[in-house]
Amino acid sequence: MGRAEERRARQRGGRRAAPRNRSSQAAAPESRTESVSSAEGAPQAAVGGRVAARRGAPKGGKGAKGEKGRIRRLFTWKKMLGTFLGFTVLVIGAFIILYMTTPIPDTANAEAELQSNVYKYSDGTMLARDGKLNRENVDLAEIDKAVQHTFVAAENKSFYQDAGVDLKGTTRGVLNTLMGKGAQGGSTITQQYVKNYYLTQEQTVTRKLKELVISLKLDREKSKDYILAGYINSSYYGRGAYGIQAAAQAYYRVDADKLSVAQGAYLAALLQAPSQYDWAAASDTGKKLVEQRWNYVLDNMVEEDWLDKSERDAMTFPVPKEPKAAPGQEGQVGYLVKAANAELEKQLVAQGVADNSTEAEAMVGAGGWNITLNVDKKKQKALEASVKDQLTSKLDKKKRPVDGDVQAGAVSVNPKTGAVVAMYGGVNYVEHYTNNATRTDYQPASTFKPVILAAALDQGAVTQDDEKIGANTIYDGTSKRPVVGSDIGFAPENEDDVDYGDVTVQTAMNKSINSVFAQMGVDVGMDKVLKTAGALGMDTADLKAVPAQTLGTMGASPLQMAGVYATLDNHGRQVTPTLIKSAENSAHAVTPADPIGDEVISREAADTVTSVLTGVVDDGTARASVLDNPQRNGQKVAGKTGTSDDNKSAWFTAYTPDLVTAVGLFGESAKPPHPQVTLTGATGTVPGKGRIAGGGFPARIWAAYTFGVASKVSKFDLETDQGAAVQPTITASPSPSASEEPSEEPSTAAPSTKPPKTQTPSQEPTTEEPSEEPTTGEPTTGEPTTGEPTTEPPENPLDPQFGQ
Structure with missing residues (x-):
C-alpha cells in the first residue's frame, strides 16, 4: 500500500x-487498524x-445543552410559521362561517323598543314609573345637509369612504374585552348604529364580532344615507331624548329640520357624554369640555370642506334652553330618579356591562329596569317637610328678590350600611333641574375642618414646637396670623376679624377659628390632609395642596360630605353613600358593591374627631339650633357648621350614632345663567348685615328632621380619652355683647402655634354664641354676630343673630 x-x-x-455510530465502528474490518502503525x-x-x-454528553454534566437543543428543534421557524398559518386559516374560516350564519336582524333589539323604568322605595312601594320613551324618527332628507355633516365630523370623518368598520379599533376592543379592560373607542358610525339598534350594549367578544359582521353586511347592502339616518334617529342625547327630533325639541324647542349648523354641532358633540355635556347640569369643567368638542366638530367640517371657514368663524356657541321635566317627575321624584340613574350607570361601567358612561346612560335610558332604592319612605317625607317648615315656607321672592336665589340640598345616610335613606334635591324638579344634593360646585367651608383634625390625629402630626396634636393642644387664634412652616404665605382672617389668643383645638373647633386650622393644616402637611380627605370620600384629584384649602375652598356636595362624616361616625371604616338597593332588567341584575369598606383612618382618630365635634353642638356654633331644640331629649350629636366666603353657601353636617345628614344652602341666581350669589339678606335678614350661617337654617332643618325620625336616644361608643364628649366643659358667665371688646387682647407677639408648656390653657365662656367665618379670609361687611347670649335665644327666629 x-x-x-x-x-x-x-x-x-x-x-x-x-x-459514524458505535455499531458501525465495531464492525469495521480488522485490516483497517492493522495497516496503521503503532505511532499513528x-x-x-x-x-x-x-x-x-x-456523544455521551447528554447523559452527563452537559444535559442542559441537550435540553436546549431539543427546544430549538421544537421551535424551528418552519414549525412556527406553519402554526401561524394554520391559526390564520382557522380564524379566517371561523369568520367566514360567522359571516355566512349571521344575518342582518329584521327587527330592532329589545332595548331599542319602548319600555319603562320602575322605581320603588326600600319597602317595595312605588316611587315612580318613567314616562313614554321620547323618540320620533325623521327622514334624513328633512335634515339640512350641513347638520348631517356635523355628526360625521364628530364621530367618523371617513364614514363616506370606509367599509362600515374600523378593523383596528374593533380588534383593540375585542382584545380589551378578553383582558377585561373595557373599550377604547374606535367604532364607526355604522358600528355604533348596529350596536344601538340591532344588538345590545353587552360587553362580550361574541357581541363585538356580531357587530363587526353585521356592520360589514349593512354597509354592502344599504346606502350611507340609510345608515346615517338610522344612527342619528337611534342615538341617545340625554334628557330622555332618543333621536335627533326629540333632541332638537329637548334642547332648542325646534323641530330637527329647523336646526342650525351650530345647534347641530352641539347635539353631535353631546353624543360623547350626554349627562356630562348637558349645559343645564354641567359643571364648569363639563361646559369647557363640550365647548371644546363643539369647536372640534366645526373645525373638522371646515377641514372636510363641508363648511366655509368664514361662516364657521362667525358662529357662537348656541346655549341650550332649560330642560323640561317629564310628567310624573314633580317634587323630589325627579331628583331621586335622576340620581338613581346616575348611580346605576356607574355600576354598569364598573361591572363591565357597559364600555363607558355614554353606553351605560343609553342602557338605562332605554328602559326596562326595575330599580329599588334605599330611600326610606318615612324619612324621605320627613326631610321634605323639615325643609319646607324651617326654610322654604319663610321665603318670599315677591317681597325680597334675594329669596328666589336660595337653594337647599340635603342627604341622609345610615352610617352602618351606607344606605341613602333620604335626599332633598330642591324645591321642585320641574322648576329647578339641578340636584342640590349631588352638585359639587359650592364650597363646604368650615365643614372641612374636621378632616384636617382627622388627618392630624391619624398621622400623629406635631406642631411647629414638636408637640403632638390633640384636642387639648394649644394654638394661637390671632386673626390674620401668618402660618408658620409654609413656603406659601397665608394669613387667614377669623370671622369678624376676632382675635382669640391662645386656645385649645377643642375651642378652635367650637368657634371655628380659621387661623388655628390653617396652621394645623401646615403642621400636618397639606398633601396628607388632602390624602385623608380623599380616603374619607371627597373628590381631591385635581386639588392643589396649598394652605388655603384648609378653609374648605374646594367644591363638594351634600352627598360627599355625608359620606365623609358617615366614615367618622363608623369609627374610620369608609362609608360610600349608596342610593340603589337593587336593579335588574331582562338581561342584567346589578347588585351594588358593599358600601362599607376598609378602615381608612384609625378608630381612635375617628372617635376623637367625633368627641370634639360634640362640643360644636353643645358649646359652639350649632348650640342654639340643636342643643336647645325641645325634641332632642338628650340625644348625643356631633357636627360642624360652615359658612363660605361672601355667604354663597351655608352648611350643617352632623350625626347621631345611627344617622348622618348633610344640609347645604346655596346662593344661586334665579336668572340664567344662574351664577353663584350671596345668601345675605334672605328670609328677612338685614341686607348686607344678616348672613345666613350654618348654625341657622341648615342646623334647624337638620334638627327638625333628625330628632323627628329618631326612634330612640343613643350614645356614641367612643374609644378615646380626648374631646368634649369625654371631658367636662368649664362654664363661665355669659360673654359680652358683640359691641364690647373681645375677652382676649389681640396678640402682638411673633406667630407661634402654642405658648410655653407651663401655661394653663385659657377657656372661653361656654355660653357665647360664636359666628361662622368666611372661608377665604376676606373681611365681612356685616355686623358682628357673636354677642347674643345663648341662654335666651332671640324672640324672632329669623333674627340674623340666631344660630350663627
Missing part, C-alpha cells in the same frame, strides 16, 4: 470515521475518545 493509500485509510479510520494509532485513539465523550 502506497503513502497516499495509507493516508486515505487513516482518514477513513480516524476523523472521517468519527461521525495514538492520535486516532485520542480523536475517537473525544468523539465518544461528545
Whole structure:
C-alpha cells in the first residue's frame, strides 16, 4: 500500500470515521487498524475518545445543552410559521362561517323598543314609573345637509369612504374585552348604529364580532344615507331624548329640520357624554369640555370642506334652553330618579356591562329596569317637610328678590350600611333641574375642618414646637396670623376679624377659628390632609395642596360630605353613600358593591374627631339650633357648621350614632345663567348685615328632621380619652355683647402655634354664641354676630343673630 493509500485509510479510520455510530465502528474490518502503525494509532485513539465523550454528553454534566437543543428543534421557524398559518386559516374560516350564519336582524333589539323604568322605595312601594320613551324618527332628507355633516365630523370623518368598520379599533376592543379592560373607542358610525339598534350594549367578544359582521353586511347592502339616518334617529342625547327630533325639541324647542349648523354641532358633540355635556347640569369643567368638542366638530367640517371657514368663524356657541321635566317627575321624584340613574350607570361601567358612561346612560335610558332604592319612605317625607317648615315656607321672592336665589340640598345616610335613606334635591324638579344634593360646585367651608383634625390625629402630626396634636393642644387664634412652616404665605382672617389668643383645638373647633386650622393644616402637611380627605370620600384629584384649602375652598356636595362624616361616625371604616338597593332588567341584575369598606383612618382618630365635634353642638356654633331644640331629649350629636366666603353657601353636617345628614344652602341666581350669589339678606335678614350661617337654617332643618325620625336616644361608643364628649366643659358667665371688646387682647407677639408648656390653657365662656367665618379670609361687611347670649335665644327666629 502506497503513502497516499495509507493516508486515505487513516482518514477513513480516524476523523472521517468519527461521525459514524458505535455499531458501525465495531464492525469495521480488522485490516483497517492493522495497516496503521503503532505511532499513528495514538492520535486516532485520542480523536475517537473525544468523539465518544461528545456523544455521551447528554447523559452527563452537559444535559442542559441537550435540553436546549431539543427546544430549538421544537421551535424551528418552519414549525412556527406553519402554526401561524394554520391559526390564520382557522380564524379566517371561523369568520367566514360567522359571516355566512349571521344575518342582518329584521327587527330592532329589545332595548331599542319602548319600555319603562320602575322605581320603588326600600319597602317595595312605588316611587315612580318613567314616562313614554321620547323618540320620533325623521327622514334624513328633512335634515339640512350641513347638520348631517356635523355628526360625521364628530364621530367618523371617513364614514363616506370606509367599509362600515374600523378593523383596528374593533380588534383593540375585542382584545380589551378578553383582558377585561373595557373599550377604547374606535367604532364607526355604522358600528355604533348596529350596536344601538340591532344588538345590545353587552360587553362580550361574541357581541363585538356580531357587530363587526353585521356592520360589514349593512354597509354592502344599504346606502350611507340609510345608515346615517338610522344612527342619528337611534342615538341617545340625554334628557330622555332618543333621536335627533326629540333632541332638537329637548334642547332648542325646534323641530330637527329647523336646526342650525351650530345647534347641530352641539347635539353631535353631546353624543360623547350626554349627562356630562348637558349645559343645564354641567359643571364648569363639563361646559369647557363640550365647548371644546363643539369647536372640534366645526373645525373638522371646515377641514372636510363641508363648511366655509368664514361662516364657521362667525358662529357662537348656541346655549341650550332649560330642560323640561317629564310628567310624573314633580317634587323630589325627579331628583331621586335622576340620581338613581346616575348611580346605576356607574355600576354598569364598573361591572363591565357597559364600555363607558355614554353606553351605560343609553342602557338605562332605554328602559326596562326595575330599580329599588334605599330611600326610606318615612324619612324621605320627613326631610321634605323639615325643609319646607324651617326654610322654604319663610321665603318670599315677591317681597325680597334675594329669596328666589336660595337653594337647599340635603342627604341622609345610615352610617352602618351606607344606605341613602333620604335626599332633598330642591324645591321642585320641574322648576329647578339641578340636584342640590349631588352638585359639587359650592364650597363646604368650615365643614372641612374636621378632616384636617382627622388627618392630624391619624398621622400623629406635631406642631411647629414638636408637640403632638390633640384636642387639648394649644394654638394661637390671632386673626390674620401668618402660618408658620409654609413656603406659601397665608394669613387667614377669623370671622369678624376676632382675635382669640391662645386656645385649645377643642375651642378652635367650637368657634371655628380659621387661623388655628390653617396652621394645623401646615403642621400636618397639606398633601396628607388632602390624602385623608380623599380616603374619607371627597373628590381631591385635581386639588392643589396649598394652605388655603384648609378653609374648605374646594367644591363638594351634600352627598360627599355625608359620606365623609358617615366614615367618622363608623369609627374610620369608609362609608360610600349608596342610593340603589337593587336593579335588574331582562338581561342584567346589578347588585351594588358593599358600601362599607376598609378602615381608612384609625378608630381612635375617628372617635376623637367625633368627641370634639360634640362640643360644636353643645358649646359652639350649632348650640342654639340643636342643643336647645325641645325634641332632642338628650340625644348625643356631633357636627360642624360652615359658612363660605361672601355667604354663597351655608352648611350643617352632623350625626347621631345611627344617622348622618348633610344640609347645604346655596346662593344661586334665579336668572340664567344662574351664577353663584350671596345668601345675605334672605328670609328677612338685614341686607348686607344678616348672613345666613350654618348654625341657622341648615342646623334647624337638620334638627327638625333628625330628632323627628329618631326612634330612640343613643350614645356614641367612643374609644378615646380626648374631646368634649369625654371631658367636662368649664362654664363661665355669659360673654359680652358683640359691641364690647373681645375677652382676649389681640396678640402682638411673633406667630407661634402654642405658648410655653407651663401655661394653663385659657377657656372661653361656654355660653357665647360664636359666628361662622368666611372661608377665604376676606373681611365681612356685616355686623358682628357673636354677642347674643345663648341662654335666651332671640324672640324672632329669623333674627340674623340666631344660630350663627
